Amino acid sequence: MDQEHCFHCGDICESQTITFNDKTFCCNGCKTVYEIFSENDLTCYYDLQAAPGATPKDIEGKYDFLMQENIIEKLTEFNDGKTQIATLYIPHIHCSSCIWILENLNKLNPGISASQVNFGKKNVRVTYNSEITSLKEVVILLSSIGYEPYISLDDFKTGKAQVNRSLIYKLGIAGFAFGNVMFLSFPEYFEVGEYWLEQYKHLFRWLMFSFSLPVVFYAGQDYFISAYKGLRKGLLNIDVPIALGIAVLFIRSTIDIIFDLGSGFFDSLTGLIFFLLLGKFFQQKTYSFLSFERDYKSYFPIAITKIENGIETPIQVYDIKQGDRLLIRNQELIPADGILINGNAQIDYSFVTGESKTISKDSGDKLFAGGKQTAGLIEMEALKSVEQSYLTQLWSHDVFNTNKEDHFTTLTNAISKRFTIAVLTIAILATTYWLFVDASKAMNVFTAVLIIACPCAIALAAPFTFGNLLRIFGKLKFYVKNASVIEQLAEINTVIFDKTGTITSNEKSIATYEGDVLSTSEEILLKNTLRGSNHPLSRSLYDILDEHHIISLNHFEEHLGKGIEASYQNDNIRVGSASFVGGSETSVLNTSVHISTNNKYKGKYTFYNSYRKGLSKLFNNLKKEYDLVILSGDNAGEQENLKKLLPAKTKLIFNQKPDDKLEYIKYHQTEGAKVLMVGDGLNDAGALAQSNVGIALSENVNVFSPACDAILDASKFNQLYNFIKASKQAITIIKWSFLLSFIYNSIGLYFAVTGQLAPVIAAILMPLSSISVVVFTTIATNFIGKRIK
Structure with a gap:
């Protein structure tokens, strides 16, 4: 009798079987979760992934401690008495269904207004109304549907992301098996005589088969899972040919030893997976390093005014210490949690919550980082130092995404898809040819083609190039939101500047x-x-x-x-x-x-006005490739001076209100312009958001605009042309990477199709190809960085 699997969690129904709506469940917990989803019209959760859920655990009374105010204070990153925000670490997040249901929690609990999943860190950021629901109820809801958060009471943190060592384990198993299979294959390599053939041939072959089982079904499972998910959604991803190659090698080798046709290709099979995982491990370590550089060194050049002994001094926000007295001006961002000392505090927390309304605060009330003061000047005392990662989180908040398309990512995926189709076609045609010419080579040719032509190098070119350039730009005080901004920057054909505070300097007026x-x-x-x-x-x-x-x-x-x-x-x-x-x-x-x-x-x-150093040279460099516009809210008093200072074809437009700037950009975009807007981030928020790329110039003020795509330190204003040029060169590097990958694959395919390339050699060469692309892009982008002064 076939064992039945639970419709919700996928486990085998051993002790009991519960049937509901013609579906089988292993326990009442899974059945209850299904009922919850059905009642709230969320059953498409199961359409995204088969058996995606986890069995809910008994949680009665487990989270009563979440009713204590001091613990809630520690676990929430924002709490104004009504709206609370908590980021919860959920180890069970593993697939698209998990993301979908966790981002639709508001349909299960009306008190939850928003939830956002970070799949890489396995956490969900939940925004909820504390007057309707509570942190305890949110956690109980998550636990009841199989997504129990990990909460450590030792340090009041909502979980620590544990290091994922699965790749290391898989690499170790594959390496161990590969070494032993190679050792067991030596007698055949050296054509040992009758003793080998008669006494130990079958034992050694079945040992090789045994070693290959954990390699295929554990170490190589990610390739099968990825290929399966892609095919279910009608996508041909880069893991399809790899999974097919592994499956063909394993099945063919197993048939060989069962029917005593030969020793199979277990050495090639285990070697293939080992070298694939080795390449993936190298890629993961390299990209993690780049991410570390990005997360911890790319601080925004935002300053705040510190009051000490009655003297007001601007300091960098990451120099704020607990107990510092800070001056927050109108439209300035509160950089750290603190206590209001005096002033009329009208705080807009839309950067944090997405709700655009102001909240009045009285002296002694707590103020949270991320709020914006909207009614003049206040003074506050900092309760802790600034977490720059929190500012980065605000900057990247989905509320402020402006649907600026990432064309290049689409191009990369499109190339990978076409590449996969081409590889499968070549593999089938070549195998068909060899079946008629020399059938013994057909399987070798098929697997070698699939392995050698994997488009991993193509997929790696863009993320490594952009990732390294983000790090370099950050060191040069040009802080870019994400990789897609670099691609957009490379495509612009019109550059628009605000005047006051952008091309003029505030220091020498x-x-x-x-x-x-x-x-x-x-x-x-x-x-x-x-x-x-x-x-x-x-x-x-x-x-x-x-x-x-x-x-x-x-x-x-x-x-x-x-x-x-x-x-x-x-x-x-x-x-x-x-x-x-x-x-x-x-x-x-x-x-x-x-x-x-x-x-x-x-x-x-x-x-x-005192204009910024290098203004004329910057505009003269830009005029060769771009249409230039000065779009100012001031009167035309400086028009004659600017005509003398700037290139002849520069458009000078004055008396523009913030809405006028936005409409000007929108109109020219309909005419085909791809606009870069450079402004001060205050009056230009709308224009920065409307433009293809918006750069806010920062000069010793804490005006933070999530509408911008990049922040440029005012001292680097004269380097703007070089940053744009570097972005264009990054696209060239990626195209060269594509060309290198194409050349490599063409040469490799020639030897594979003609039957001159063993699968194990192909497995070694494929990760080397990926590594060579990573090395090439890293060296090339570092060279670009050194050329920017």
Whole structure:
């Protein structure tokens, strides 16, 4: 009698068999999970993968400790009293069904608003409403459907990702078996006489068969699983020819020893899997190194203002220590958890939760990293240092993905698919030919073709090239969100720059005042109003004005693209454009900041801009290949100066509001433009998001824009052309890698098709091909990096 398998978890139904809806389950737990999914219309969970679930464990009373506030505080990374976010480590995550159900938890519990899976780290980040559900209920839900989180109470952490040693175990077993099979094959290699043939031939052959079993069914199982999953979804992935080659070798060798036709190809079979795994191990170690470099060294060049002994000093965010007093201006990101000391805190946590609404906080309340202050200036005390990986997580949050297509990944996959079809066709045609010419060579030819022509090198070219270039860019203070941005950067044909704070430097600006003399109280009000703003002109004017004592404003509001208004006691002030403050623009020769107090126009500060070092050279380099545009929200006062400074074909467009910039980019994209937008990240958030690549320039301010694709340190502004050029060269490196792989495969296929290449030699050469691509891309990208000054 055939043993029945559980529909949910796939285990054999031994002690009991439960039938429900014509489906068999091994226990009530699995049946209950199926019922839960059925009631919530989630049974397509089983369509993605056969028997994907795990048997739920008895969890009654196990997670009562998750009701304690001090433990919840430790386990949640965000908690504002209503919305809580916790990242839970779930060891059982293993397939597409797991990802699908874990990202649809909101359908099982209405209190859960979002859940996001990191498959590589085996964790799920759950956002839920603590007024509707609790952390305990979330964990119980996960456990009840077979995804019990691992929670360590020793250090209050939601699990530590254990090192996956399965590849090492598989490599060890394959290596051990390969060595022994080679040893047992020596008598036949050296054609030992009658003693071997009569006494030990069959024993040695069956020993070789025994050694091959764990190699094929354990060490090589990933290739079969990957090929099966691909074929189920109608995809021909690169593991299909490998799995086919392994299966053919094993079946043919087994038939040979059963019918005493020969000793088979067990040496080639075990050697093939060993060298494949060795190549995979090398690739994994190399890419892990690149990922380590990326995760821990590519810090954002974001600064924050630290107050010490009454002196305000800008420091890098990763220099923040517990107990530091920090100044957070309007639109600035809170870089670390802390306590509010004073100021009108209106915090927007949309970067963290995805919900765009502000929350009021009072002195003494806790503030969480990732929130953005939206109502002027506040002071806070840091409770801990900054975790840069957390900022990276915010930057890459799905909420801010703008569907900028990754064409090159699609190209790589397309090439691999066509390559696989071509390889299978060649293998079948070559085998058919040899069946008629010399049948003894047919199987060797078939397996050698499948092994030697594996397109692994093609699949590796892009990730290793882009991964290494991300690391190099990070060291050069150009911080790119992900690999697809590099590909997009290589394809741009139009470069658009904001003016103020982007091509102009805030450090050397000079301003003169024209108008009615400001009283002392008006100067104090102006200085403190500018203190709360991060606009480049506000920062420049703040630095120019004399020092005054600090006051706490009653009201502060910043209107993007227009100006600022604030009030203190009975006085109010407006700072910004002439139309915003109620004045009239009499001259457009230079950029001006206008001021009115108590609804009376007072005067204006006129700026004489200082442009960034190397601006003319940068534009002259760019003009050879790209259309250049200056898209500014300022008036046309600097137009004549810019015409002298920049190439003749540069478009100069002024008086553009943030929405105007976005629409300008959108229109030109419909005309075929692939746009790179370079801005300061404040007024340009919409334009940065709309562009094909958006680069935010960072100059000693903590304006963090998830809309951007890259952050460029202002000191490296003059190197922008070299970064774009390096991105183009990266694409060239990948194409050369494709060419090298094609040449290698063409030569290898010639020897394989003509029957001159043994499968074991092919198995050695294939990972060497992959390794050569990795070495070539690494050396080539390092060479590119050295050429960028």
